[in-house]
Amino acid sequence: MKVVISGFYGLGNTGDEAILESIVDNLRSEVPNIDITVFSLSPEQTAREHNVKTVYRAWRRENKEKIKALRNADVLISGGGGLLQDTYPTKFLFGPLPYYLIIAMLAKLCGARVMFFSQGIGPVTSTWGKFLMRCFANKADFITVRDQYSKDYLHELGVTRPKTVVTADIVFAFQKKEDQACLQSLNLTGSEKLLAVSVRPWFEHSDYEDKLASALDELIESDSVTPVFVPMEGHHDVDASKRVIQKMNNASACHLLAGDFTPNQYLNFIGGCEATVGLRLHSLIFSALTAVPHVGISYDKKVESLLKRSGMWDYSFRLEDLDRDQLVENTRDVLNKRADLSMKVAENAAVMRDEAIENIELLKKYFM
Structure with a gap:
């Protein structure tokens, strides 16, 4: 074929x-x-x-x-x-x-x-x-x-x-290979409570950067998290990440991954984090795939749909409705309930994996 x-x-x-x-x-x-x-x-x-x-x-x-x-x-x-x-x-x-x-x-x-x-x-x-x-x-x-x-x-x-x-996004059928290049690129002790953060530029909506920066500052101070920014689209997300970091009082507690790792390497890194706060759809899909609880900031219906299916919509926001204090509270809640939420996300991701594989099965059925 x-x-x-x-x-x-x-x-x-x-x-x-x-x-x-x-x-x-x-x-x-x-x-x-x-x-x-x-x-x-x-x-x-x-x-x-x-x-x-x-x-x-x-x-x-x-x-x-x-x-x-x-x-x-x-x-x-x-x-x-x-x-x-x-x-x-x-x-x-x-x-x-x-x-x-x-x-x-x-x-x-x-x-x-x-x-x-x-x-x-x-x-x-x-x-x-x-x-x-x-x-x-x-x-x-x-x-x-x-x-x-x-x-x-x-x-x-x-x-x-x-x-x-x-069906479901075909990435739910991603075949993961072990590769810890992202983690190895960072100067970490191994005892950190890692919080993956995925941001992106989105037209006129840049005010979320101030709210996110302030929320991360509080989470660093009160919950001892170590935010790691995961740029999913090269220099666009690297630049957006740097803007958020520059607005933070605790910028020295943050890390920024390079923008040139492979999808598999980013997937492995997110899988080792306690939680994710993200805009990028596939940062949230990677989180679901690896049973990492996530707080989504939805700029598009596709993100909202994913969050509802992963079971994390109750902790998430539409971009225009993002509230700084609620973001802190929701992220803290996710961290405190991590074990239970991880099981819930894993169960939902397993359903979506089956549906993702159906894309291939339907191709075989109708085109072979």
Whole structure:
């Protein structure tokens, strides 16, 4: 079986690289003689890290190679992740939404079948974006989405023709390998109470940085935690982490991981922490995967959906509703109840792991 995988790959986003690693590992485990080509912005690096064929993903070069790969493919896997959205500017054929839909249409024209795979849908708010979804997403052969909200949203957008099944984020099927490079990079004694912290820039919402900085200061002083910032998207998250640290009175008690560790290395690190306070979706998924209780700060429906499924929504916040004192209280509560909450998270993550593997089973059922 020959597959082409299209997604946000080769751009240094830990969550998306975890998605790719999970897709590739599970395809190799479940599909005999699988032949994999990935469209990547860093094709040489992706080929080296995953032992796959690669083609440069953007339009400025290797377009003949894209068409050749799609002509040879049995199926295009579009995803996973939040590809089909117009949060970022969409102008005619430029922007994430048109790109992924055009790749899907090219695949159809080249004779390949198309599966939108383990995707979180939206937001799609522009008139043009909605038109593109109705015209092109309806051409897919099969769709799996990572939450019920995404399925409902697809139907609201008029995407009703392909069979759509709710599964879970494919990263819940991540095949963990032991690697403590993150921990070994830090100057720690081994007795610290580690609190993983994941932040990100998010448009006009930067006031959360002050609230988080103040909350972390109190948790350091009253609960003896050691915050470690885990940047999930390279320099973007490194810069956001530094801004929070600079606003803290106890900045010297914090640590900041480098922004170039692998998804597996970040996963192993988060798994060794007492708890996580995070914005990034996949920092929370990594926490759930390793049974680490987490306080989420949701900037998007996909984050809220995950927190409800992991069982940690009662301790979490919508970004616009973040309250500094409540954040301290909730994090302290999570630390005090860690053992019980860890068991609860592990049980919920096991269900989502089964659902994540269903993405592969459905691909086999409908495309082999």
